[in-house]
Amino acid sequence: MGKWMDGHLKKLAKVQEANIKGGGEDRAALMSQLGKLTARERIDKLLDKGSFEEIGSVVTDTRPSFDGKDRPSPSDGVVMGFGEVDGRPVMLYSIDYTVMSGAIGES
Secondary structure (H helix, E strand, O other): OOHHHHHHHHHHHHHHHHHHOOOOHHHHHHHHHOOOOOHHHHHHHHOOOOOOEEEOOOOEOOOOOOOOOOOOOEHHHEEEEEEEEOOEEEEEEEEOOOOOOOOOOOO
16 A cells, blocks of 8 residues: 555544544443443453454544534444454444443433
């Protein structure tokens, strides 16, 4: 790849890194306080160790909200990919409630 791609690849890596954090540490801590696992924790418990290959980790909604408030939506609140369960290939998704979490409330 030429040098002209370097800037794009760095931007892509930055978006992916931010999306992997989901809604952030505060929201992950809230999930823990509520006795719930994050999307990635649920996936880690289900799949064989080291088999998860994520897809869609660079998805970000760029549409403005109706009320004008900034609400980032890393990976659109969905962690998806493929891996193995007891050596068998599976595809799966897990809703990330740390992102756009109507279920646990936002003020």
